[in-house]
Amino acid sequence: MKKEYLRRWFKNHIKKTFLILLVSIYIFVLFYMIFEIRKSVDTKATLKYQKINEFIISQKNNMVTNSILFSKLYSYSVDNENTLKEFLLNRNNIKGVIDYKPTFDYVNAKYPENINIEEDIKNIIKENLEYIKTHKNYKIITKKDILYIIIPYYYTLVDTNESLFQGILIIEYSKGLLLNSIKNILDKNEYLLSKTELNNVNKRFIKRIGIKFYNDDYYYILDYSNQIKILLFATIILLIIILFLYYLIKYMELGDLEKKIIYPIEGFTKHIEKYEGKPYNEQFEFYEFEMLRQTYNNLIENLNNNKEELEASLEETKAMNEELISLNSKLEEYINKFENVIEIIGTLSLYDKDEKEFFDKLLRISVEIIPEIDYGSIAIRENSEWKFISAYGHDIDKIKLVKFTDETFLYAEKVSIIENIVDKDKNLLSEKDREILEKASKKIKKSILAPLKVNEDIIGQLSLDSEKEIIFSDETIKFVEALSILASFFIKLKRLSKEEGQLHKNIILTLINALEYYDKYTRGHSERVAEIASEFAEFINLNKEDIKRVYWAGITHDIGKFFVPQTILNKPGKLDDDEYEIIKEHPVKSCELLSNNPYLSEYSKIAKHHHERWDGKGYPDGLSGDNIPYIARIITLADSFDAMITIRPYKKAKSIYDVIKDIEKNAGKQFDPDLAKQFIEFLRRKYL
Numbered sequence: 001m002k003k004e005y006l007r008r009w010f011k012n013h014i015k016k017t018f019l020i021l022l023v024s025i026y027i028f029v030l031f032y033m034i035f036e037i038r039k040s041v042d043t044k045a046t047l048k049y050q051k052i053n054e055f056i057i058s059q060k061n062n063m064v065t066n067s068i069l070f071s072k073l074y075s076y077s078v079d080n081e082n083t084l085k086e087f088l089l090n091r092n093n094i095k096g097v098i099d100y101k102p103t104f105d106y107v108n109a110k111y112p113e114n115i116n117i118e119e120d121i122k123n124i125i126k127e128n129l130e131y132i133k134t135h136k137n138y139k140i141i142t143k144k145d146i147l148y149i150i151i152p153y154y155y156t157l158v159d160t161n162e163s164l165f166q167g168i169l170i171i172e173y174s175k176g177l178l179l180n181s182i183k184n185i186l187d188k189n190e191y192l193l194s195k196t197e198l199n200n201v202n203k204r205f206i207k208r209i210g211i212k213f214y215n216d217d218y219y220y221i222l223d224y225s226n227q228i229k230i231l232l233f234a235t236i237i238l239l240i241i242i243l244f245l246y247y248l249i250k251y252m253e254l255g256d257l258e259k260k261i262i263y264p265i266e267g268f269t270k271h272i273e274k275y276e277g278k279p280y281n282e283q284f285e286f287y288e289f290e291m292l293r294q295t296y297n298n299l300i301e302n303l304n305n306n307k308e309e310l311e312a313s314l315e316e317t318k319a320m321n322e323e324l325i326s327l328n329s330k331l332e333e334y335i336n337k338f339e340n341v342i343e344i345i346g347t348l349s350l351y352d353k354d355e356k357e358f359f360d361k362l363l364r365i366s367v368e369i370i371p372e373i374d375y376g377s378i379a380i381r382e383n384s385e386w387k388f389i390s391a392y393g394h395d396i397d398k399i400k401l402v403k404f405t406d407e408t409f410l411y412a413e414k415v416s417i418i419e420n421i422v423d424k425d426k427n428l429l430s431e432k433d434r435e436i437l438e439k440a441s442k443k444i445k446k447s448i449l450a451p452l453k454v455n456e457d458i459i460g461q462l463s464l465d466s467e468k469e470i471i472f473s474d475e476t477i478k479f480v481e482a483l484s485i486l487a488s489f490f491i492k493l494k495r496l497s498k499e500e501g502q503l504h505k506n507i508i509l510t511l512i513n514a515l516e517y518y519d520k521y522t523r524g525h526s527e528r529v530a531e532i533a534s535e536f537a538e539f540i541n542l543n544k545e546d547i548k549r550v551y552w553a554g555i556t557h558d559i560g561k562f563f564v565p566q567t568i569l570n571k572p573g574k575l576d577d578d579e580y581e582i583i584k585e586h587p588v589k590s591c592e593l594l595s596n597n598p599y600l601s602e603y604s605k606i607a608k609h610h611h612e613r614w615d616g617k618g619y620p621d622g623l624s625g626d627n628i629p630y631i632a633r634i635i636t637l638a639d640s641f642d643a644m645i646t647i648r649p650y651k652k653a654k655s656i657y658d659v660i661k662d663i664e665k666n667a668g669k670q671f672d673p674d675l676a677k678q679f680i681e682f683l684r685r686k687y688l
Contacts (some may be wrong), residue, residue: 002132006688015187017393019244019551020303022239022242022243022246024519026242027449029234029235030193030231030235031469033231033235034231037227037231041207041222043226044222045220045222046209048186048190048220048222051185051320052182052185053211054218055185055211056182056211059140059182060214063149063171063173064138064140066224067149067151068138068151070087070169070171071151071152071153071169072153073098073171074087075154075155075156079127080109081110081111084097084110084111085097085111087111087310088111091183092177092345093173093174093177093178094171094172094174095115095146095173095174096110096111096112096115096172097111097169097170097172097420098110098116098169098170098420099169100117100122100166100167100168100169100170100279100288102122102125102126102129102167102168106304108324115172121141121148121150121677124139125168125170125618126166132150132659133165133311136152136154136163136304136486138150138151138152140214142175142216144175145175146172146173146174147172147174147175147178148170148171148173148570149170149171150169150173151168151169151170152165152166152167153169153213175214175216178214179192179213179218182213189223189224190219190221190223191223192218192219192220192221193219193221194216194219194231195219196345196443198221198303201221201469202225205223205224205225205227206221206223206225207222207224208224208225209287215283221265222345228517236448250289250512262287262323264282264284264285265289272296278631279296279300279301280293280296280297280299296558308682310443328381339364339588343586345530355389355494356390358490359378359389360392362378362483362486363378363390364392366464366480367392367393370476370479370480372466372468372470372472373464373465373466373476374441374466374467375391375392375393375444375447375465375467376391376393376463376465377392377394377464377540378391378397378452378460378461378462379404379411379460380459380460380462380491381461384406385403385404385406386404386405386406386409386411387400388400388402393465394440394441395440395500396440398436400442403428403433403438406652407428408428410428411458412449412450412461413453413458415448415450415477415480415481415484416448416449417446417447417448417449417472418446419446419449420444420445420571421444421447421449421463422441422444442465442472443467444465444466444467445467445468445469446465446478447460447464448462448463448476448480450462450463450483450485452491453463454483454488454491454492454515459488460488460491462483462484462487464480468638476670479521514678525642526555526556526557527552528556529553529555529638530551530552530553530554530638531551531554531559532554532638532641532642533550533551533553533634533638534551534554535686536550536634536637536638536678536679536682537551537631537634539678539682540682548632549631550631550635553606553607553632554635556594556600556603556607557587557590557607557610557639558607559587559590559593559594559607560585560586560587560588560590560591560592561590562589562593563585564583564585564586565582565682568582568583572627584619584620586613587607587608587609587610587611587619587620588608588620590607591604591605591608592604604631605632606629606631606635608621608632609621609629609632610632610635612624612628612636613670614628614668614670614672614673615668617669632673633671633675635665636670636672637671637675637676640653640663640670641663641679643657644662645659656683656687656688659683660680660683660684662681663676663679663680
């Protein structure tokens with residue numbers, strides 16, 4: 001606890017103060033030293049730059065002066081080669097000297113012997129010869145590594161004082177050696193570099209200034225990285241000093257802090273943690289803490305006075321809270337049951353809901369929301385025989401192998417509780433069926449049996465089982481009875497839906513059969529189209545609802561032919577244009593006939609557009625591409641297929657191979673190209 005107080009105190013006071021002080025001093029010193037370094041670097045670089053330029057000028061003047069003096073001396077020389085040799089002595093920066101006679105284009109003398117005049121130098125001398133002779137002036141030529149001083153020399157006649165042009169002295173200086181003489185005046189951290197050398201230099205802490213060295217670009221470099229290192233070292237020393245001061249002050253302050261604040265607060269905290277209901281009598285030196293102690297003592301006094309009343313209120317509150325928790329738990333349970341029942345009721349309106357799927361869901365929800373139930377099953381009664389169609393926990397596949405009759409199946413006429421139902425069932429079965437039932441069933445202690453009834457006739461049974469010896473509550477029994485009513489109602493709806501669907505199917509098939517007597521050439525056509533179309537729909541993985549729509553669309557697609565005269569429908573030859581236009585009206589008539597029936601209206605647009613073409617050249621509306629209903633595109637393929645393989649008075653039936661070629665040819669024209677490709681694959685698998 002003591003260390004925690006210290007950390008908090010330093011975090012809020014000393015650490016914050018020293019952090020601000022440390023950062024401020026560090027930044028100030030850092031910027032000041034950087035400023036001073038940059039200032040000194042700029043000053044030194046400027047002075048050195050001036051010195052280098054002055055050195056280059058002095059160097060150039062010396063070379064020219066020496067060259068002029070030598071040319072005057074050389075003009076009176078007797079032994080030219082020896083004179084050239086003596087001139088080169090102690091002059092390390094001169095590579096050689098050539099005495100060149102430009103008028104006759106030959107070398108009179110040279111030293112050393114291996115030195116030669118390059119052709120471009122000769123050309124320059126010849127181009128400027130008249131100017132050099134007339135003005136008696138020198139010329140400086142610079143190349144990559146050599147500097148040439150071209151200077152004429154004359155012989156002066158004693159009597160007339162006339163100067164006679166003798167030739168040209170070509171003095172070759174090594175630029176590298178000239179550059180080295182400049183580098184000798186540089187300090188350790190100073191460099192003179194070319195552009196290429198500069199690219200390989202770390203440019204982070206350098207000062208550079210461009211310099212012209214006999215027409216070449218060089219850079220004076222002042223490296224002040226050592227000053228930066230010294231700066232970093234100095235800042236680290238400064239940081240160490242500040243940290244030392246921080247810990248010194250911290251140590252000095254801690255003593256007073258512990259004596260006046262930490263130890264008294266620590267004692268006060270321990271007293272509060274013990275909470276013995278007694279006042280704290282140790283006084284504080286600080287007024288604020290003393291007021292806190294007095295307030296605490298007053299609070300303890302008030303708490304002691306009201307302790308019994310508070311304890312009584314607390315007990316009452318606990319009791320109320322427990323009651324609320326219990327009520328809330330029951331409310332959540334009821335809401336959960338209600339939601340699940342609503343979910344079951346919601347599926348009752350789905351006439352095409354699969355019985356097994358519905359009963360699986362009913363059993364799962366029953367086990368989830370009834371705490372006493374572990375397993376369950378549902379059996380349906382047909383013609384005095386019982387068949388299990390759903391189970392939860394039990395092995396439904398094995399139970400289905402057991403054949404039950406009214407004599408061997410244990411069922412109840414009202415909601416009942418049965419103990420050890422499996423043992424009682426086994427006593428009514430053969431030895432083989434007993435073994436199967438024993439392996440398929442879980443261990444059951446008690447079961448609730450609820451009959452499923454339609455018009456007071458028992459049509460099935462809901463059985464919910466428990467693997468424990470328990471007593472089912474009245475609430476559970478009533479809930480199971482409600483579930484059995486829902487299951488019974490679902491079965492009744494399914495039977496009504498089945499009967500209603502069979503009635504509609506019979507009416508439609510009667511109409512289609514009547515149409516086939518009316519049109520003898522299309523006898524059986526609608527059923528064949530419906531069959532091949534629904535098989536194809538299953539092949540391309542449409543859902544059950546869409547497969548059903550495809551089937552009935554195939555059945556009803558030509559029903560509008562009732563409005564076409566029988567003489568046209570049964571004409572043995574090809575139709576003329578007027579007759580063909582009348583035939584083309586039958587999709588519209590089919591649509592009008594189907595749209596007036598609420599059970600068949602969804603097939604009206606399919607029947608109307610089953611003669612449309614993918615390229616838009618069909619009838620009656622000239623629809624194209626995806627604007628044609630999807631199922632209508634399927635019926636188009638099935639209708640065309642049946643027409644191609646059926647014998648007519650005016651044509652022979654085509655083979656499957658010819659049909660496939662015809663469909664491939666018209667894919668993207670008459671037929672949907674994707675569906676056509678899949679239909680061809682379907683035909684190959686079915687017929688080839």
